[in-house]
Amino acid sequence: MKIGELATRTGISPQTIRYYENIGVLPDALRMPNGYRSYDDSAVRRLGFIRDAQSSGLTLTEIQMVLEMRDAGESTCGHVVSMLEQHLIEVDRQLDELERTRHRLGQLITAARQMDPANCTDPDKCQTISAKEAFHD
Amino acid sequence: MKIGELATRTGISPQTIRYYENIGVLPDALRMPNGYRSYDDSAVRRLGFIRDAQSSGLTLTEIQMVLEMRDAGESTCGHVVSMLEQHLIEVDRQLDELERTRHRLGQLITAARQMDPANCTDPDKCQTISAKEAFHD
DNA sequence: CAAAACCTTATAGTCGGCTTCAGGGTTTGA
DNA sequence: TCAAACCCTGAAGCCGACTATAAGGTTTTG
Numbered sequence: 001m002k003i004g005e006l007a008t009r010t011g012i013s014p015q016t017i018r019y020y021e022n023i024g025v026l027p028d029a030l031r032m033p034n035g036y037r038s039y040d041d042s043a044v045r046r047l048g049f050i051r052d053a054q055s056s057g058l059t060l061t062e063i064q065m066v067l068e069m070r071d072a073g074e075s076t077c078g079h080v081v082s083m084l085e086q087h088l089i090e091v092d093r094q095l096d097e098l099e100r101t102r103h104r105l106g107q108l109i110t111a112a113r114q115m116d117p118a119n120c121t122d123p124d125k126c127q128t129i130s131a132k133e134a135f136h137d
Numbered sequence: 138m139k140i141g142e143l144a145t146r147t148g149i150s151p152q153t154i155r156y157y158e159n160i161g162v163l164p165d166a167l168r169m170p171n172g173y174r175s176y177d178d179s180a181v182r183r184l185g186f187i188r189d190a191q192s193s194g195l196t197l198t199e200i201q202m203v204l205e206m207r208d209a210g211e212s213t214c215g216h217v218v219s220m221l222e223q224h225l226i227e228v229d230r231q232l233d234e235l236e237r238t239r240h241r242l243g244q245l246i247t248a249a250r251q252m253d254p255a256n257c258t259d260p261d262k263c264q265t266i267s268a269k270e271a272f273h274d
Numbered sequence: 275c276a277a278a279a280c281c282t283t284a285t286a287g288t289c290g291g292c293t294t295c296a297g298g299g300t301t302t303g304a
Numbered sequence: 305t306c307a308a309a310c311c312c313t314g315a316a317g318c319c320g321a322c323t324a325t326a327a328g329g330t331t332t333t334g
Binding site: 139140141151153171172173174 | 280281282283302
């Protein structure tokens with residue numbers, strides 16, 4: 001299969017597939033006599049794994065680490081699990097932070113809504129902007 | 138006040154302050170006879186606002202829009218509120234996505250933990266890696 | 275009076291994950 | 305047969321928010 005077919009079958013563009021090969025997430029493809037890349041079904045599966053892992057928030061670098069371990073024939077389960085656990089901690093941290101952001105933003109909007117529009121005539125005193133208290137929980 | 142003092146008072150590095158001036162988030166600073174930037178307390182307040190707005194997840198571009206409206210003397214409250222509301226929607230979307238990611242990741246880890254390490258001897262069958270089902274809720 | 279510590283500018287690099295461009299060669303189908 | 309549609313490479317650009325580097329000028333401190 002040529003790169004275009006692999007692209008349609010996986011929904012990943014040829015440019016991106018070449019990019020993955022460049023950075024090492026995909027192994028160097030076999031070549032046809034004319035120089036075109038040649039793929040089999042394992043490439044479809046590998047790209048599928050990459051997509052799924054990405055949608056779980058893993059970076060290409062992390063995915064590459066896992067795939068490299070596999071390619072090296074190492075027993076990866078332990079490493080993979082600890083990497084995933086590490087990643088879960090990070091995702092939880094991001095969730096926390098985003099919740100706090102949401103909270104601040106909500107307070108700020110409430111504060112802004114309660115303002116009398118008449119108070120907005122003096123640009124140096126726009127209360128939304130100067131309502132910094134709203135930021136400080 | 139010179140840029141270094143402004144930096145210590147706000148916790149924002151001189152380079153970053155100059156960067157903010159470059160992109161227009163800070164107005165062009167007044168200059169001393171020797172060419173050094175000269176600031177007063179309003180710069181401290183403006184940087185404080187920028188920090189607070191950033192910690193609520195606003196981008197510098199959004200912050201710049203608000204500050205430009207203020208600098209133009211417009212009544213900003215309406216615009217500011219609708220921008221904040223728009224941003225809240227975006228934050229909620231991000232939260233949703235991150236929750237889904239967390240869920241997928243949790244499932245994947247559970248699946249990986251239940252595997253018999255003895256099954257990891259065949260690198261072509263690492264079950265964590267091939268456990269794609271875990272990704273598909 | 276000299277060195278350290280500050281200030282200036284413009285430019286380039288960082289991160290991640292691509293996308294686009296320029297400038298070619300090859301294959302396919304009407 | 306010849307143009308469209310595919311393939312190739314390497315390099316550059318994009319997003320956001322900085323950070324670093326180079327190569328100077330000025331001011332403060334011991």
